[in-house]
Amino acid sequence: MGEVSRGARALVICPDIRGIRYDLDAASRLAEAEGLALAIGIIVAESLILPVREVRPNLLFGAGQVENIRIACEQNEAELVVVDGALSPIQQRNLEEKLARKVIDRTGLILEIFGERAATAEGRLQVELAHLDYQQSRLVRSWTHLERQRGGFGFLGGPGETQIEADRRMIRQRMGRLRKELEQVRKTRGLHRERRERAPWPVIALVGYTNAGKSTLFNRLTGAGVMAEDLLFATLDPTMRAITLPGVEKAILSDTVGFISDLPTQLVAAFRATLEEVTAADIICHVRDISNASSAAQKAQVLDVLRDLGVIEGEGEVSAIPIIEIWNKWDQLEADDAEELASLAAADESVVPLSALTGDGVEELLATLGDMLTRKAAFRTYEIPASDGRKIAWLYAHGDVVDDVAAEAAEKGPTRKISVRLNPKELGQFETLDW
């Protein structure tokens, strides 16, 4: 973590640029930006929304606005300005000059948080890579500080302008090394996952917007002490634990990194790799903070990421992996809202209302998950060599065979086309067992 940031007093500014279609309204964006600042211990001295009618390439804001920001900084004794948007390197440098203060944008802020939180080897490598990528584009100024490699890249000034070329080369070399290391770590993780896939246990992944309550729910279901806090991005690295469900002796529950709108492009790849686990899940639990005014926009963001990961195909919500929505923080709803939402939830069997905090609704969730995992929901048709008696016998023993016809495949000779209903566990077993 950069020494200046923790405990630094900051002005948080949310530009509201005309012509941009934002997913969240300005007030929600501002609240989220304050949350991001708090997440790395910045003291928000004041926060404001600034309408931008026309983007100035050199400053983003108009000259008058910049002067107002400067005055607000002085009045609030703010040493740092956080702009909840993307600043070009030029805009950032000019703003810093005009304001005589450190300025960071949303990407810089999120990178700082990720830098502080990433705990696994892979997470650290990904974040460092993302950070270097961001720095590389910003080497117009002199704040790179390659000695302090992880965590606090950001706020302190670094070597002088003459260092830029050397820094650039160092960054390139370091990025190359990191990529190689990452590849190695991923190979190992891939092997682990393969091994786990072969283990006949279904995997349930908790996904959702940051601060929705995934880790709180994870802890409630597993009794584990995963860090759950009122902090954005409290969890960065996936965590797994075994749980027992009605009718299911053992399932693996996986807690994941929270999503956020406008994730810095540098972090998208890192983020996606962390979420790869999700694509191997048997059930996805989409945890939503249903008490949040931005709940619907947050849901849209989460669905976009799932679409990105290839879990959801096309424009709708049709998913290759069954998704249930957990309407969390039910305890925080006003009575009127609770009543209205309860009737919506009752009409939709993929919705489970609950409070991870109080535990209300958790039994129902466990029952739903148990039921989903034991239900024979998957329908598959396999063409199996007629001589492969073991596979055929296995399907008859475990699944509900719906159809079984003799066929002929060019290279395999006589085959049987067997259509069968399997539950997710059996499906996983059949497709991954070594025959």
Ligand SMILES: Nc1nc2c(ncn2[C@@H]2O[C@H](COP(=O)(O)OP(=O)(O)OP(=O)(O)O)[C@@H](O)[C@H]2O)c(=O)[nH]1
């Ligand atoms: N009132 C209420 N608060 C909750 C509930 N579930 C979680 N919280 C609170 O919401 C905050 C965020 O919870 P986490 O479990 O850390 O959220 P998360 O989704 O894991 O967040 P990230 O790891 O940042 O993505 C904490 O302060 C929790 O105590 C709930 O059902 N009701």
Ligand SMILES: [Mg+2]
């Ligand atoms: Mg968490």
